[in-house]
Amino acid sequence: MPDLGLEVLWKGKNFARLLGGLWVALRISLIAALISVAAGILLGVLASRKHSVFSAILQVWLGIIHIMPQMVLLFLMYFGTTRAFGWNLSGETAAIIVFSLWGTAEMGDLVRGAVSSIPAIQRESAEALGLRPIQVFRFVILPQAVRRLIPLSINLITRMIKTTSLITLIGVVEILKVAQQIIEANRKASPNAAFGVYLTVFVLYYLACRPLSLAAKHLEKHWG
Amino acid sequence: MSDVVLSISHLTKRFDQQTILEDLSLDVREGEVVVIVGSSGCGKSTLLRCINALEEIQGGEIRLRGEPIRHNSKNLPEMRRKIGMVFQNYELFPHLTVLDNIMLSPVRAQKRSREETRTEALTLLDRVGLKEKAGSYPRQLSGGQKQRVAIVRALIMHPEILLFDEVTAALDPEMVREVLDVIVSLADQGKTMLIVTHEMSFARAVADRIILLEDRRILEENTPEQFFTSPKTEQAEKFLQSFEFKRKKES
Numbered sequence: 106m107p108d109l110g111l112e113v114l115w116k117g118k119n120f121a122r123l124l125g126g127l128w129v130a131l132r133i134s135l136i137a138a139l140i141s142v143a144a145g146i147l148l149g150v151l152a153s154r155k156h157s158v159f160s161a162i163l164q165v166w167l168g169i170i171h172i173m174p175q176m177v178l179l180f181l182m183y184f185g186t187t188r189a190f191g192w193n194l195s196g197e198t199a200a201i202i203v204f205s206l207w208g209t210a211e212m213g214d215l216v217r218g219a220v221s222s223i224p225a226i227q228r229e230s231a232e233a234l235g236l237r238p239i240q241v242f243r244f245v246i247l248p249q250a251v252r253r254l255i256p257l258s259i260n261l262i263t264r265m266i267k268t269t270s271l272i273t274l275i276g277v278v279e280i281l282k283v284a285q286q287i288i289e290a291n292r293k294a295s296p297n298a299a300f301g302v303y304l305t306v307f308v309l310y311y312l313a314c315r316p317l318s319l320a321a322k323h324l325e326k327h328w329g
Numbered sequence: 330m331s332d333v334v335l336s337i338s339h340l341t342k343r344f345d346q347q348t349i350l351e352d353l354s355l356d357v358r359e360g361e362v363v364v365i366v367g368s369s370g371c372g373k374s375t376l377l378r379c380i381n382a383l384e385e386i387q388g389g390e391i392r393l394r395g396e397p398i399r400h401n402s403k404n405l406p407e408m409r410r411k412i413g414m415v416f417q418n419y420e421l422f423p424h425l426t427v428l429d430n431i432m433l434s435p436v437r438a439q440k441r442s443r444e445e446t447r448t449e450a451l452t453l454l455d456r457v458g459l460k461e462k463a464g465s466y467p468r469q470l471s472g473g474q475k476q477r478v479a480i481v482r483a484l485i486m487h488p489e490i491l492l493f494d495e496v497t498a499a500l501d502p503e504m505v506r507e508v509l510d511v512i513v514s515l516a517d518q519g520k521t522m523l524i525v526t527h528e529m530s531f532a533r534a535v536a537d538r539i540i541l542l543e544d545r546r547i548l549e550e551n552t553p554e555q556f557f558t559s560p561k562t563e564q565a566e567k568f569l570q571s572f573e574f575k576r577k578k579e580s
């Protein structure tokens with residue numbers, strides 16, 4: 106059996122450190138996801154109304170987010186704004202802000218799409234029953250939109266978790282950075298550590314994201 | 330003469346520059362069944378949609394028991410609860426069971442108790458032969474079953490008037506009967522109804538009055554007997570002929 110360099114994992118607290126790094130990545134993406142879902146629903150609902158200014162705002166916002174590489178946004182937030190405005194931003198906070206800006210725009214677009222994909226006659230049929238506008242939205246439009254939305258938003262959250270690998274570049278010690286540190290520290294003793302450690306990182310990412318995509322698939326089948 | 334339930338006076342409806350209905354007046358009295366016929370695109374659906382203000386109107390007035398129905402008025406939801414509407418494509422809510430579809434508006438809009446509403450919903454479902462489907466979702470039902478649920482959903486509101494817009498047009502032929510039978514039995518119970526349909530033998534059986542809508546207005550208003558045997562207008566004659574088939578057989 107080839108030497109996969111797995112033994113470094115059991116040295117000291119290496120494995121616990123990796124898990125800690127994963128938790129940093131997950132924490133950032135989950136906080137950003139929570140903000141994105143809340144703000145995205147608000148923005149998306151407002152943008153789904155006819156002739157809404159929010160629709161225009163969302164389009165511009167989304168355009169910028171799509172064109173800009175996430176790394177540029179991270180650098181702009183972390184290095185750029187701290188210099189320009191002289192405030193103090195930890196790498197983690199900067200990452201959460203950038204991910205939330207990104208997530209809110211995408212989530213907003215998903216919500217807008219889901220709400221406007223509900224046929225107008227469904228709304229009319231609810232109105233004809235004498236429900237108030239807010240009740241029409243709450244009991245007829247929203248539940249149907251949410252069913253279309255859940256698989257899509259889980260997909261967005263999964264992409265967020267994956268993209269956290271970039272934040273090592275603004276100095277946040279997340280799982281990938283921890284992995285590099287472990288490999289670096291054991292260069293002499295376990296020259297093959299790179300394989301074993303990155304394989305472990307791979308498995309941990311997989312274990313973190315897999316339940317989400319399983320849930321998405323299940324809900325898609327259940328409600329589709 | 331019994332009370333007027335619905336009164337439409339001098340109604341004008343335009344889409345952009347196109348006038349669909351012009352200076353149209355019509356009264357429906359309590360317990361009366363009025364059937365509206367007319368060629369496709371003449372504005373039958375639009376007329377029904379104006380009545381519960383799903384469409385804005387550009388002129389005239391619509392009153393239910395004397396109270397005006399206005400597109401922008403605050404009490405529009407209350408007014409709509411007194412008007413039951415059944416659509417061509419059922420428009421049940423796909424995420425709710427049959428029972429929840431029926432109970433949504435009585436419970437949420439009319440604030441009636443769940444217990445009482447559930448009991449009535451099950452009684453009504455039983456009457457249309459669908460009691461055992463109470464827990465099913467719309468996607469598990471046939472078209473005819475969905476349409477009977479939609480009728481129950483309108484009935485449970487105890488509306489002053491029921492509007493039916495070509496409710497069998499989307500159905501397979503073998504399901505048309507089960508839905509029309511329900512409507513005929515509602516007529517027997519004395520419900521006030523305004524029905525748009527292309528089913529001529531049904532129209533003849535159920536109607537107290539037949540109205541031919543054509544050319545933005547009511548072209549003919551007649552009893553079903555006379556309308557089908559000796560219509561007053563040439564247009565009515567032509568309209569009725571469009572339902573007949575003739576073959577020139579070579580001898």
Ligand SMILES: Nc1ncnc2c1ncn2[C@@H]1O[C@H](COP(=O)(O)OP(=O)(O)O)[C@@H](O)[C@H]1O
Binds near residue numbers: 349368373
């Ligand atoms: N939302 C709309 N915008 C513009 N034109 C419409 C709209 N709805 C209906 N129309 C037009 O109004 C006319 C009457 O339509 P409709 O009431 O659906 O006819 P019917 O139900 O008698 O077949 C048609 O010419 C149709 O194209």
Ligand SMILES: [Mg+2]
Binds near residue numbers: 373374375494495
């Ligand atoms: Mg129509």
